[in-house]
Amino acid sequence: MSVLSLRGISKTFGAVAALTDIALDVAAGEVVAVVGDNGAGKSTLVKILSGVHPPDSGTITFAGRQVEIPTPAAAHKLGIATVFQDLALCENLNVIQNLFLGQEIRPLRLNDVAMETRSWELLRQLSAKIPSVRVPVAALSGGQRQTVAIARSLLGDPKIIILDEPTAALGVAQTAEVLNLVERLRENGLGVIMISHNMADVKAVADTVAVLRLGRNNGVFPVKDVSAEDIIAAITGATDNVVAQRAARGQEGQQP
Amino acid sequence: MTTTTDRQDERLQSRDGLRGALTDVVERARGGDLGMIPVVVGLIVIWTVLQILNPVFLSSANLVNLTLESAAVGVIALGIVCVLLVGQIDLSVGSVSGLSGAVLAVLFVVKGLPVWLAILAAVVLGAVVGWLYAQLFNRFGVPSFVITLAGLLGFLGLQLYVLGTNGSINLPFDSGLVSFAQFSFVPDWLSYTLAVVASAALFVSGYLHARERRKAGLSARSVTTLAVRSAALLVALGFVVWYLGQTRGVGWMFVFFVALVLVMHYLLSRTKWGRSVYAVGGNVEAARRAGINVKTVFTTVFVLCSTFAAVGGIMAAARLAAVNPSSGGGDVNLNAIAAAVIGGTSLFGGRGSAFGALLGVVVIQSISSGLTLLNLDSSIRFMVTGAVLLLAVVVDSVSRRSRTSHGRA
Numbered sequence A: 001m002s003v004l005s006l007r008g009i010s011k012t013f014g015a016v017a018a019l020t021d022i023a024l025d026v027a028a029g030e031v032v033a034v035v036g037d038n039g040a041g042k043s044t045l046v047k048i049l050s051g052v053h054p055p056d057s058g059t060i061t062f063a064g065r066q067v068e069i070p071t072p073a074a075a076h077k078l079g080i081a082t083v084f085q086d087l088a089l090c091e092n093l094n095v096i097q098n099l100f101l102g103q104e105i106r107p108l109r110l111n112d113v114a115m116e117t118r119s120w121e122l123l124r125q126l127s128a129k130i131p132s133v134r135v136p137v138a139a140l141s142g143g144q145r146q147t148v149a150i151a152r153s154l155l156g157d158p159k160i161i162i163l164d165e166p167t168a169a170l171g172v173a174q175t176a177e178v179l180n181l182v183e184r185l186r187e188n189g190l191g192v193i194m195i196s197h198n199m200a201d202v203k204a205v206a207d208t209v210a211v212l213r214l215g216r217n218n219g220v221f222p223v224k225d226v227s228a229e230d231i232i233a234a235i236t237g238a239t240d241n242v243v244a245q246r247a248a249r250g251q252e253g254q255q256p
Numbered sequence B: 001m002t003t004t005t006d007r008q009d010e011r012l013q014s015r016d017g018l019r020g021a022l023t024d025v026v027e028r029a030r031g032g033d034l035g036m037i038p039v040v041v042g043l044i045v046i047w048t049v050l051q052i053l054n055p056v057f058l059s060s061a062n063l064v065n066l067t068l069e070s071a072a073v074g075v076i077a078l079g080i081v082c083v084l085l086v087g088q089i090d091l092s093v094g095s096v097s098g099l100s101g102a103v104l105a106v107l108f109v110v111k112g113l114p115v116w117l118a119i120l121a122a123v124v125l126g127a128v129v130g131w132l133y134a135q136l137f138n139r140f141g142v143p144s145f146v147i148t149l150a151g152l153l154g155f156l157g158l159q160l161y162v163l164g165t166n167g168s169i170n171l172p173f174d175s176g177l178v179s180f181a182q183f184s185f186v187p188d189w190l191s192y193t194l195a196v197v198a199s200a201a202l203f204v205s206g207y208l209h210a211r212e213r214r215k216a217g218l219s220a221r222s223v224t225t226l227a228v229r230s231a232a233l234l235v236a237l238g239f240v241v242w243y244l245g246q247t248r249g250v251g252w253m254f255v256f257f258v259a260l261v262l263v264m265h266y267l268l269s270r271t272k273w274g275r276s277v278y279a280v281g282g283n284v285e286a287a288r289r290a291g292i293n294v295k296t297v298f299t300t301v302f303v304l305c306s307t308f309a310a311v312g313g314i315m316a317a318a319r320l321a322a323v324n325p326s327s328g329g330g331d332v333n334l335n336a337i338a339a340a341v342i343g344g345t346s347l348f349g350g351r352g353s354a355f356g357a358l359l360g361v362v363v364i365q366s367i368s369s370g371l372t373l374l375n376l377d378s379s380i381r382f383m384v385t386g387a388v389l390l391l392a393v394v395v396d397s398v399s400r401r402s403r404t405s406h407g408r409a
Helices: A042-049 A072-078 A095-099 A112-125 A142-156 A172-187 A199-205 A228-236 A242-252 B017-030 B037-053 B060-085 B093-110 B115-140 B144-166 B176-182 B188-215 B223-245 B252-270 B272-282 B284-289 B294-320 B332-342 B354-373 B378-405
Strands: A002-013 A016-027 A031-036 A057-062 A065-067 A080-083 A160-164 A191-195 A208-213 A216-222
Touching: A002 A042, A002 A191, A016 A031, A016 A042, A016 A191, A031 A042, A031 A172, A031 A199, A031 A228, A042 A080, A042 A160, A042 A191, A072 A080, A080 A142, A095 A112, A095 A142, A095 B272, A112 A142, A112 B188, A142 A160, A142 A172, A172 A191, A172 A199, A191 A199, A199 A228, A208 A228, A216 A228, B017 B223, B037 B332, B037 B354, B037 B378, B060 B093, B060 B223, B060 B252, B060 B272, B060 B294, B060 B332, B060 B354, B093 B115, B093 B144, B093 B294, B093 B332, B115 B144, B115 B176, B115 B294, B176 B252, B176 B294, B188 B223, B252 B272, B252 B294, B252 B354, B272 B284, B272 B294, B284 B294, B294 B332, B332 B354, B332 B378, B354 B378
Parallel strands: A016 A216, A031 A191, A031 A208, A080 A160, A160 A191
Antiparallel strands: A002 A016, A002 A057, A057 A065, A208 A216
8 A cells, every 4th residue: 555656747947858757656554765867856756745846747645635835834734744855953052942843833932842852752753862952953963963864854844755865975884773673663664755866775674666867767676676787777778788897898808 | 850852862861850951051052052151251251340440330230220221222132143143134123223213203203192102103114125035035035144234225215304304303301101111110029029020030930830741751850950040130229220320220221121031932942933934944944844934033133123123123212312313323233232242142043032122232232331341432332342342252153163063053
């Protein structure tokens, strides 16, 4: 049973067809990795789902009924939360202030006790390793910041959470931390769409991998049945490609 | 003993009670989060030096004068704190304050309108100026630096135009406005009562907050810490009231300024609007994505700043009992900005507090008053004030760098 399904989604920017006839399904408790080369349409897809751009055609079905997502607020209201690559945190504010930014409890006399309690609940739910919620976000590591950004997106009780390149700028340990977090989201019954370039991460946490190529679907695979090479082949469009050639050359050694 | 929700991480060192609270302050300062420390240290140094140079400086009479002189510039500095918090600047506060004084004088003295109407008109004019800045800033994206630099010259011109051939206009001494600024002092019994009420309020609000936190299973300040804190406040306020009471006492104008500081402190630290001001100063894009209407925040801040400038202009006019073409000129602009920065408000946005304006303006006025007592020329005063501003900005930049390296930026 999928929570979110897209059918026939197309989007053009001027003369460029960014997305053509895209289909995608995400079930509750499923991690779907969306992979593709630069310009494959991943970002456009994220923007359509988060309400930044409306699609030109196609249908979006959410929790069994057809919906439209004209604005980011509409996406939020439906229960689709997006964590963008740059996280969009205010470094001068502490963790609580960032989590509740724009949706503070009791606007005219802030209820910081309730907000702190709820912050701890969210962070515990993610088994997050943040020692204190009263430190400014500037004091946190990259992985901890990602945690804060994800925790913030959980505030509205979303059904689907979209992570845009969650491990792009992180070290080894921090990447592992974020991958644990993704698994925790799955255990909590959320549908996760993870945009990624990193095959190791995709293999590690995703259940399904959807490949985009030049704005079209180029295969949806269950992760356990497919090798990283097959995914790369689907991304680049052929088994005989630049990457494979390089790999082959590398194996032969440095012969002229 | 059970561990509170926010103290479960084993990496956290336990810091309870009074000693813990003090250790926290020291740790934070080491990491470059200086807060009010530079301004307090600066104030002590300046007061010591000036007292040695001229024993009259710390006399009750001079300090009473100092508080009265501080109020007008302090109110203007309060507005500057707001614009600096969102990472912008208003260079025209001096001109706007002068213009507001001129409008007040012309309407009240020349046209003979009731004084409240003249005050209202001047304040509304200030608000309109701020709204105009915000429109230019939001719609055309012109840097606030340039908009307000244009305003600096433009509104100075308007001030001269409004004053016209009158040149200097004297406000009648028997008007309520002038007597409020010059002769109204809080009676002794009331000042002591206010001091007691303030420290009691600090204790009660702290106690209720701590109780609410304990009920929610969070760590809270101990009753001892709270009691010591309000006792310290009581002693400090009591001493100030007693010492100023040796001569004329605490002026109502200064009380008015302190009240504005308290209101702004509440708005900035305890409301959603205040939170959004800090957020916009920290990261505009993040604030926008969090659903904050960034343009509205900029508009409110610019309007607030110009309105405070207008109010400050009225207070300055009342204090001088006159308005002339040089009202709001000279060092008013720089003093207000310097007061905000010296009070710990960062020029880089997102950092600072309303109390900074209070402490900063006391520093600035101390320098100005001390140098006047020494019979030094305004040339020297300008140079010293400039140097102090420069020092404050350097401290701001260095502590920012230190915060970055200690992960507290």
